[in-house]
Amino acid sequence: MTIAEIVIIGGGVIGASVAWHLASEGMTDVVLLERESLGAGSTGRSVGGIRHQFSSAVNIKLSLASVAKFRRFTRETGAPAHFVWCGYLFLLDNEADWTQFQRNVALQQELGVPGVERLTQDDVKRLVPQLEVDDLLGATLCTHDGFGDPYSICQGYAQAARRLGVRVRQTVEVTGIDVRGGRVVGVQTTDGPIGCRCVVNCAGPWAAEIGRLAGVDLPIVPLKRQVYVTDLFNGLAQDAPMTIDFGPSFYFRREGKGIVFGMTNKDQPPGFDLRLDPGWLDTVIEQALRRVPALADARVMRGWAGLYDTTPDANPILGAVPGLDGFLVAAGFSGHGFMHSPATGEVVAEMALGRSPTLDVSELGLDRFNQGARREHNVI
Numbered sequence: 001m002t003i004a005e006i007v008i009i010g011g012g013v014i015g016a017s018v019a020w021h022l023a024s025e026g027m028t029d030v031v032l033l034e035r036e037s038l039g040a041g042s043t044g045r046s047v048g049g050i051r052h053q054f055s056s057a058v059n060i061k062l063s064l065a066s067v068a069k070f071r072r073f074t075r076e077t078g079a080p081a082h083f084v085w086c087g088y089l090f091l092l093d094n095e096a097d098w099t100q101f102q103r104n105v106a107l108q109q110e111l112g113v114p115g116v117e118r119l120t121q122d123d124v125k126r127l128v129p130q131l132e133v134d135d136l137l138g139a140t141l142c143t144h145d146g147f148g149d150p151y152s153i154c155q156g157y158a159q160a161a162r163r164l165g166v167r168v169r170q171t172v173e174v175t176g177i178d179v180r181g182g183r184v185v186g187v188q189t190t191d192g193p194i195g196c197r198c199v200v201n202c203a204g205p206w207a208a209e210i211g212r213l214a215g216v217d218l219p220i221v222p223l224k225r226q227v228y229v230t231d232l233f234n235g236l237a238q239d240a241p242m243t244i245d246f247g248p249s250f251y252f253r254r255e256g257k258g259i260v261f262g263m264t265n266k267d268q269p270p271g272f273d274l275r276l277d278p279g280w281l282d283t284v285i286e287q288a289l290r291r292v293p294a295l296a297d298a299r300v301m302r303g304w305a306g307l308y309d310t311t312p313d314a315n316p317i318l319g320a321v322p323g324l325d326g327f328l329v330a331a332g333f334s335g336h337g338f339m340h341s342p343a344t345g346e347v348v349a350e351m352a353l354g355r356s357p358t359l360d361v362s363e364l365g366l367d368r369f370n371q372g373a374r375r376e377h378n379v380i
């Protein structure tokens with residue numbers, strides 16, 4: 001039988017980051033199991049946004065730590081990475097959101113986020129002249145936000161982990177988790193059993209299914225999100241910020257010579273279906289043209305759907321499960337798993353090694369759902 005100290009389930013950007021952070025700390029007796037291919041889940045379907053603009057200190061700290069790590073990613077892993085630090089612009093059109101976002105900016109500045117500020121209608125119009133701004137109460141901008149490529153970051157972490165000795169096994173599915181006397185002792189896979197001391201559940205939208213294999217109830221559900229890309233579009237500056245019309249949750253940014261855009265369907269029922277909904281594109285375009293009339297000249301080239309792994313407060317579950325030794329969870333990231341993957345990898349590796357994490361993420365433990373966790377302003 002195969003034996004390993006630590007088994008990581010899921011070869012998305014989170015599992016790959018955990019694997020590399022373990023290996024870089026000298027823990028290479030690790031197996032990373034992916035039932036399809038690396039990045040085949042949400043990671044390969046992500047929009048890749050990276051922002052500091054959150055309403056809670058823990059998420060802002062995860063962003064600060066992650067951005068610092070993204071900036072030294074190539075130096076540390078030897079893998080290529082491409083980032084565009086174009087900024088994130090949030091447009092606010094109602095009192096409640098505007099009040100909340102002004103509070104958020106104050107908290108972000110207090111915690112040391114660089115380049116974050118409030119903008120007036122006139123500022124917004126100067127920054128992105130194509131926007132309709134008459135209904136806006138204000139906006140917030142962070143010039144140190146931007147986007148990257150989740151698929152290549154996932155591959156980079158996995159390859160660097162493999163070079164250090166981690167066993168990365170694709171097309172191997174975990175079918176069972178062996179628990180004895182209140183602790184995990186191994187996993188069953190389509191390629192045979194593996195005995196281990198610790199399992200890390202990084203299965204993204206499938207994390208609740210992995211939880212069930214261990215007898216653990218994780219409040220994580222898959223929610224479909226649909227994304228579209230246009231052909232060549234010259235009607236927007238190449239360095240325009242990623243823009244989020246927060247009320248309707250419509251967003252767009254530059255993607256090469258085209259535009260990538262999408263909107264959250266707030267009535268989306270949970271499920272694993274990945275088909276594009278007929279009619280949804282028309283709804284998104286209606287909203288898009290209200291905010292950016294110039295987009296009428298853009299031609300939609302293709303679209304795809306991916307899954308958010310969503311918890312009741314749209315924040316991840318990080319850490320141990322009370323009552324089950326040797327089982328760690330790093331899932332439920334909603335729309336911010338890519339941007340938080342570097343710091344998450346570090347923190348979860350520290351937990352798996354039995355150390356207390358350098359970043360205090362105790363408020364993201366599973367037990368918060370017994371204590372009335374509060375919903376955060378989370379988007380895309």
Ligand SMILES: Cc1cc2nc3c(=O)[nH]c(=O)nc-3n(C[C@H](O)[C@H](O)[C@H](O)COP(=O)(O)OP(=O)(O)OC[C@H]3O[C@@H](n4cnc5c(N)ncnc54)[C@H](O)[C@@H]3O)c2cc1C
Nearest residue numbers: 010012013014035041042043046049174204306337338339
């Ligand atoms: C449309 C869309 C846009 C997004 N935009 C952003 C964004 O702008 N910024 C951002 O930060 N985040 C964004 N996200 C979220 C982000 O992509 C995810 O949070 C992140 O990719 C999650 O990574 P993961 O490794 O946890 O999950 P995944 O990438 O889904 O990886 C989980 C892996 O587990 C594997 N697996 C499942 N079950 C098993 C099993 N039994 N055995 C073995 N393997 C198994 C799956 O095959 C999968 O590859 C977006 C997501 C979507 C869908």
